[in-house]
Amino acid sequence: MPQYKKLYTVGWGDYELLDAGGGKKLEKWGDLITIRPEKQAYFNSGISFTKWKEMAHWEFKEYKSTTGEWVNILHSDKKEWHIKYKENLFQLKLTSFKHLGLFPEQKTNWDYIQTKLSNQDRFLNLFGYTGAASCIARSTGAEVYHIDSVKQIISWAKENMNLSKSKDIHWVHEDALKFATREMKRGNLYNGIILDPPAWGYGAKGERWKIENKIESLLFVCNAILEKGGFLILNTYSPKLQLDEINRIINKTFPDSENEISELWMTTKTNKKLYFGNIVRLIKK
Structure with a gap:
């Protein structure tokens, strides 16, 4: 095992x-x-x-x-x-679904992205949400594409870009799998990709999304658009995707990659350990 x-x-x-x-x-x-x-x-x-x-x-x-x-x-x-996070400034709002517009546990991925990208690279943020990873990737000088299926969320991400005194992020209101598939057909490649898919949700045109039904297809397409030597980060929160199943899917969709599959945790100031889902980081060979 x-x-x-x-x-x-x-x-x-x-x-x-x-x-x-x-x-x-x-x-x-x-x-x-x-x-x-x-x-x-x-x-x-x-x-x-x-x-x-x-x-x-x-x-x-x-x-x-x-x-x-x-x-x-x-x-x-x-x-x-x-x-504030480093040079970036993010807007928080009290929303009706308990979120504030930022997932702080993603700090470990933001730092990883900064170490991996340069101003010659192209970066793809699928399920981009309010754009923290996009702003941080853009701060490296990389060309950044931010994809989300909710217009209001893209507007929020644009606010964060402006607050962070960044510019020229490419905003795409689209279903993540559809966009990635089009990029594959066009032959476009990226040096880094991050995916933060919800367990379930709806696409830009109301399409029903369940991660366990789509994740293999999405990762196959991501393999096709990821440069050799490029990195991919996948965050998952669904109880239907346990670590062994994630491992099976990664070995099937990225058979030659160098990968690390982990649980994501954070320790409180009172020394309590809190679980935040699972995370995959891989380098394409």
């Missing part, structure tokens, strides 16, 4: 994972602190929830698995604000 390691990512000056437990997590984003639901926090918190509520400005109350509302605890009127 293959051995999988735990890859730990860490916070930075403007973000800290303060505590987790009881199905929630306590996070510091710049000068605001939030409480959000977290299924992986099935253990006891390091600090009592009473203490959490003395610290937090906002708490997200979940009504269903995808909806809820933010409750103001410390009378903050700030619903949009910025946090």
